[in-house]
Amino acid sequence: MKNISTHQRVLKVAALSVLAAVCLGSSCQNASDKFGKMTGDIAHQSGMSGSDSHKLGQGAEMLVSTANQKWDANDIGESTAVSVTKSPGLVKDQKLTDYVMCVGLTVAAVTGRQDIDFTFGVMDDNASVNAVSAPKGYIFITRGALLKMQDESELAAVLAHEIAHVVEDHGMESLKAGRMGSLVTGAAKIASDNQMVDFLADAANDMKGMVYNPKQETEADKLAVKYLAAAGYDAGALARFMEREMGSAKPDFRSHPPTAARITKLKQASAELPAGRKNGERFLASVPRK
Amino acid sequence: MKHKWIAAGTLGLAALAWAAEILTVESSGVPIRAVPDIYARAIEIAPKNASLTVLEKQEKFARVTYGDKQGWVRLSDLKPRRDVSANAAAAGGTAMAGAAEDSAAGKGLGSNAEKYAKSKGGDAREIDVLIARRNELIDTGAVAKFAAEGHVGKNRGGN
16 A cells, blocks of 8 residues: 555545455456456457457456567456565464355355455454455455454355455456556556566555445345355344444545445345344454454 | 278267366365255365366266266356376376466456455455355255254255
């Protein structure tokens, strides 16, 4: 997040603290489909021949070749994960990591996306309530977020929200729309290994500090409720966690749908679903309260 | 006699057509599963660069033989075979040249991520370990057990 101004960071942290489930995401595999179409559309708009346009669209399904350098969404996901190990770092508590991994994989199993290798980790950050997701299914949550939760269903809820961002490919969508759009689409060229590394560093930073647009957040909320119910967790957990965390919120949500409106929608979506598990005892036994 | 040559030629073409496709494992520790589902039980773990004989393909999975085991592997975990003989592959998934790569840091990550780690910092090995642990939790049934004990998951038996 080094490239984010202090003001932006303050706003972001405030929003994250309240919304709790805010984060980043995208899936490389799903990204590949959309990415291929995306670059194909761009080629069409730029007046390329049908043949060239077809090649560009197909090639971008898994791989973008820009000048001499080739990369795909997996590289962004992996670089983001590596970046997380540097800052803020991952906790060394194997039991805690296993627990979060098991909850995440339990939710991921109901998405129907067998092509995504979801991998979960805990960021060594007690002060922030935050989560990060990235292409290839990397999802990280801060220990600070875990400390704010009361049961396993709330953890499942935040992870489900992140999973939804990955499934819906929101991360790559946002990168495309952001400052690196021309590189992501291949319109601008990457000519050397050094430029490639710089590109991945920028992309990783953006993934770690990304704020999704309201439409993406709404989509992720909706899917999260669906996943929670399908996995047998309390589908109201996301609304409950967000509502409780609202107490420390600062009233600036320019990048998000109003939190109250989100919570109302979440409650409506979960109201008619069967009661699910909260698994509070297991959560408290697995997450050290320190 | 002419017919015999034609028949022999036809048989030869047929044999070529039926030659088993050999693919190699692209990353370290790829599970071979009992059914085409990434959350299914793993019956074997194929090491990086092992050769697998493809029996059939579905949309995202291939049914393969590896030694005396048969199971399903994701196609995205496989790549075309390089310098390996069909005999070696048929003999049981011989590890390929390049196994030394396994000892390198960041072995489970792509080369671009490795370049990123070397240039910008961060511990690629830590992510490798995380991925390996993830696979272990799935393959040993720990995730399934976790879900069952918590009465959650897609195969839960009720709340």
